[in-house]
Amino acid sequence: MKKLQKELLFIILLGLFLNTPKIFSQNNNEVLTYNWFDKNLGIESLNFNNGSGHLNFDRTINDHHRYYNTNEFKNGNITYEGQNYYNIDLQYDIFNDQLIVRPYTESYYIQINLIKEKVDSFKIDNEKFVNLKDIPASFKSGYYEEVIVGNSNIALYIKHSKAQEKVIKDYSVFVDYKPHFDYLLLKDNKLTLINNKTEIVKLYPDQKRKINDFFLMNKDLKKTNQVLFMKNLIKYINNF
Template identity: 30%
Template structure:
């Protein structure tokens, strides 16, 4: 990136940081300009991030409040080895890039991203603007003939920390995609019911492997779906 381009982008970001009247999702470029942005400008297109929750117990971020190494796909361009945090309270991706101010990345540009923690966590942008349901950024746990998604969120409970401080509380919503339909999965019973066309085989598989499935641990659904899909291929 040239020094002149870097200087211009810094001015844009500083302007956005000072413009308090801007709506939460205002972007620094018009939508009509998105396809003309250079790869560097697409990566750094966003709003200045500021910590609004220093007095709340816990963190608004997914997995950890530390930056995680990851990759981002933006309009077909892949950017590797980035320092990322996923804010699941506001459903925003936070980027720390070299000496630049920390920013919320432009969600209208981001196709998907992944971060490394205990494993690689892949998050896709559904392009659907909904809160607390299947929309915005969702975690893709499994992809095959069926797919498994989890929407992670955090809410603030006033004085939830022993009546002294506000508290972040995490929730998640599980969704199964089957036959091009996305269905919420509220519990393991609902999950197994969605696989009823192979009920006998699925139940025998679970019993033989000693698996315990729970919507509280969505990852426990993955081996069941892998087996189910192997029957339908």
Template identity: 30%
Template sequence: MRICTFTIFLLSCLAFQSFGQNGGVAEAKETAYPIAMYKEATSQSQNLYNGRQYYVYDNRSEEHQFFEFRKWHNGVIMYDGQRFDSIPMLYDIFKDELIIKHFNGDHILLQSEKVDYFKVDNHNFVRYEAGKDINEQMRTGFYDVLYEGKSRTIVRRVKQRQEKIVDKMVIALYPQKNNFFIRKGDRYYGVSSKKSALNLFPEYKRELRKVLKDQRIKFRKNRETAIVTIVDTYDKLAKQ
């Protein structure tokens, strides 16, 4: 983070310990400055950690509800108009909720409407509002921005919860599905196949097919790379 909270907190603790050992008035005055520094530094982050506690569910299942990892990863958050760096976070894509770790170890659920974006593990998730940032029929929530140019490619990453019985125990499964959207003009179009992606750019179909072939990109095996390559190539061709 931009503020060295832990260091300042340690200084205040040391000052407080010194006061306890000596018990003098002079020592009490010495503690006032580092404590004031700590309060000033943490005042900026109090809003970030002022959320409801999040409880991890299905924590005994092999599969999980989080994006990519069950473990904490540091990332960047733009929250309530303020940027915070190196924040331990988890993204529950089943519920579309962002969780951060408090200094004391608690799991804090952030208010989604206050999260403009967050970046973690080379992914850039932006919150889009239906009818405002995206089409009316699309769901409000976090979208992973894969490509940003004259056109844009985003993906809605979701998980569905399923159950199976193993040795009389209920096991939760979380298969993931990725829904891709390409913005052309002022509208987003869902794409799930090579044909649907190429049909958005009929005037450059031949060139786009050639790029995929030359780079040996198989759409079915790597849809994400194929779609980004198609959109990026279209933007370059459209400039000519």
């Protein structure tokens, strides 16, 4: 089956190469081709349809769900077993660190947990997440939001997670979720946990004053949007 898929894909790519106007970029052609290939050959052509079904019976309060940003599916891209898929309905369960897909041709209610070991990366809400599989045991493995700092070899990795709490209200049991974030910085080919100012200053001792000034000037942002605060801080320290 995979051999037939590759042959069909080669023919389609060749046709696009010969007939597509030059005004379209190579990246646009690639996206269009993969979209056509996935939709016309059906879900059976995709390699990720053998995951387990995703079920969620949470009774939540205050709209504090287990998912990244929203409990709705969002259009995104994924690299799975080295293969790119575009315009896929994705949802990220950050409580279980589980990426979920809703197949093109299946029922609206069918949701599949992707096999994490086979997921290389995905993009949702214009943010890129990578699967950090081979990292030191002292760090959590799994999906991290990746922020490349300018054109440097420095990258910020953000681990989104949520803690679950049971809440009793009107004689019923509900669940509530509280977000938590861990930050890893890749600098000089080494990953370091930077969850507080002290750890950041250790990495940038000559910029202690600059770091203190940033914390002082951005106290409100740190309270309302910790992730954006950290992204801006790392860019500021590295002059980007």
